[in-house]
Amino acid sequence: MAGSQSFGKRENEKKKQAKRLEKQKRKEERQAGGVASPDEMIAWVDEMGNIVDTPPELRVKQEIKLEDVAIATPKKEEVEPEPLRGRVEYFDTGKGYGFIKDLASTEKYFFHISVAPAGIAEGNIVTFELERSARGMNAVAIAMADK
Numbered sequence: 319m320a321g322s323q324s325f326g327k328r329e330n331e332k333k334k335q336a337k338r339l340e341k342q343k344r345k346e347e348r349q350a351g352g353v354a355s356p357d358e359m360i361a362w363v364d365e366m367g368n369i370v371d372t373p374p375e376l377r378v379k380q381e382i383k384l385e386d387v388a389i390a391t392p393k394k395e396e397v398e399p400e401p402l403r404g405r406v407e408y409f410d411t412g413k414g415y416g417f418i419k420d421l422a423s424t425e426k427y428f429f430h431i432s433v434a435p436a437g438i439a440e441g442n443i444v445t446f447e448l449e450r451s452a453r454g455m456n457a458v459a460i461a462m463a464d465k
Contacts, residue, residue, distance in 0.1 A: 401445040403463055409440050418446060418457045429457040438462070 361369050402420055404427070409416030414431040416438075427448065438444070438460070446457040 399447060401447055401459070401461075403443065403445055404457070406438060406440050406442045406444060409438060416440075418444060418460070425455075427455055427457040428453075429460055433458045434460045435462055 361371060362373055364370050364374065402422065404418040404420045407417045407419045407426060411431075416429055416431075416434070417426045418429055419426050421443075427446070429446070443463040445461050445463045447459045448455045449458045450456075
C-alpha cells in the first residue's frame with residue numbers, strides 16, 4: 319500500500335523536496351563565494367559604540383611608576399561638625415518635646431526637653447547637632463544662639 323498516497327500527502331512531499339533543493343542550492347552558492355579569512359570576520363567597536371571593520375588606533379602606553387600606586391584609601395581627616403542653626407517652630411512644655419526648623423534647609427527636626435536648655439521657647443534661634451534615631455533625625459546638643 320505504499321503506492322497509494324492521498325493528494326495532500328503527495329503535495330507535502332513535493333514541498334519538502336523543493337525546500338531541500340533550495341537549501342542545497344543556497345549552500346552551494348555560499349561555498350562558491352569562497353571562505354572568508356578570520357581577519358575578515360573580526361569586528362571592532364569604536365568609541366561611539368558602533369561596530370566597524372577597521373581596528374582602533376593604538377595609543378601610546380603610559381609608564382606608571384610603582385611608587386605612584388596607592389594601595390589603601392587615604393585616611394579621612396577629622397573635621398569638627400559645625401553646629402546647625404535653626405528656629406524653634408513648636409514646643410510643648412507639658413509634653414516635653416518640640417520641633418526645630420533648620421534655617422539652611424528648612425527641614426524640621428524633633429527634640430526632647432532633656433537635650434534642650436532651660437528657658438527654651440517658640441521662636442528662639444538655637445544651634446544644634448543631629449543624631450539618627452529609629453524614627454529619623456533628632457536635634458541634640460541644643461544651645462541658645464548668639465544673635
